Amino acid sequence: MITIKEVAKRANVSSATVSRMLNDSGYVSEEARDRILKVIEETGYVPSENAKSLRTKKTKVIGVILPKLGSETTSRMVNGLDRVLAAEGYQLLLANTNLNAGKEIEFLKLLKSRDVEGIVLSATNTNDLLLAEIQKLNIPFVVVGQDMPDTPSVVFKETSAAQEMIDYLIEKGHVKVAFIGVSESDRAVGMLRKKGYLAAMKEHDLPIEDHWIQTAVFDVESGYHAMKNIMEKSDQRPTAVFAVTDRLAIGAMNYIKEAGLRIPEDMALAGVGASELSQYVTPSLTTIDFQYNNAGQEAANLILSLINQKNIPKGKIVLDYGLVKKDSV
Structure with missing residues (x-):
């Protein structure tokens, strides 16, 4: 050679x-x-x-820590990252936590040892241990989806989007609105989307029955069981349900149909994510589009700015959203 x-x-x-x-x-x-x-x-x-x-001293590799490889929102974000970074000659090294928050710290250490030029974290939590580890990195770092203090971030209008969805359901005549969420350890999806739901219900002076609020995990089956709990344990049946992801909403949809109820005539339903599947279920799902592909592109531009020390934006990047009105409401 x-x-x-x-x-x-x-x-x-x-x-x-x-x-x-x-x-x-x-x-x-x-x-x-x-x-x-x-x-x-x-x-x-x-x-x-x-x-x-x-x-x-340049490896042209960016480490990317992801919560779940099978998630459509994750794949859309990675596509956005890759589109921008590949054009600059960078490759992605992917690490999958499979929703295990402890692995985020493990992968931060591993990727740093591999001499990546930067790390992008699609985070599921914002605990103190993770923040402490991030501060030790000394390499360009960007977090997507969670607002972390003193950390370059790309975030979504989680609370505003949830509140607007509840406002839309109320506008359509629904005053009994249930909520399927996830653990509040995931601040963005679990806490901020719930905050938007509660704020809208309070603003319209609407009561909330205890069993109308259910906590699930990120899959269809969990949405099914959360909906089952709402229906079986509530004194009053809600006429609408807002789930914090499309998968949870589709799980709820399966239970509603099994219970012999019509959507949206007997029960309206809404989710978050604007997933491809949400448009092919029957009825098509009303949802929130956070444009995850765009989030990936913004994160890629931000990590490049940090690597090159040029045009670094001040503060976090906050992305807008769209309300996708379909047949389930």
Whole structure:
């Protein structure tokens, strides 16, 4: 295999000159550049990426910590990341926590040991241990989906979106609105979306029965059982249900249908995520579109700004949302 020394010898230049040209790290005359390029073309020389990274201290790899690889919202965010970063010559190294918050810290340490140039975390929690580990990183870091103090972040209008959805349900005549959420350890999805639900109900001076609020996990089956609890334990049956993810809403939809109720005539239903599946269930699901692909692109631009120390935005990046009105309401 041809080496950089052989290229230098054939081009009648020093190895340092070849290195400067390949890494664009210093002056090389046009004449020398032409000779080097001619030798590279003739020999098919390809620089070793490992050697190049040792010289430049750049691996061109971004670590990405994800909560669940099978999630459509996750894949859309990763697509947005990859679209921007690949255009700049970067590769992604993915780590999947499978919704195990403890693995977030484990993967932060692992990715740092792999000399990635930056880390993007799609976080599920904001606990003190995680924050302490982030502060030790000393490499560019961006979090998506959670608002962490003193940390570059891309976040969504979680509370406003949930509140607007409840306002929409109330506008459609529903005064008995139930809620299917997740653990509040996930601040964005569990706490802030619930905050929007409670704020809207309070603003309209509407009562909330205890069993109308159920906590689930992030899957269809859990949404089914949460809906079952609402129906079986409530003194008054709600006429609408807001679930904090589309998967939970679709699980609830399955139970509602099994109970012999019609959607939306007997029970209105809404979710969050604007997933592809939400548009193909019957009836199609009213939902909130947070544009996760755009979130990935914003996170990619932010990590590049931090790596290059250029055009770094001040404060967090807050993305807007859209209310997708379909047949389930």
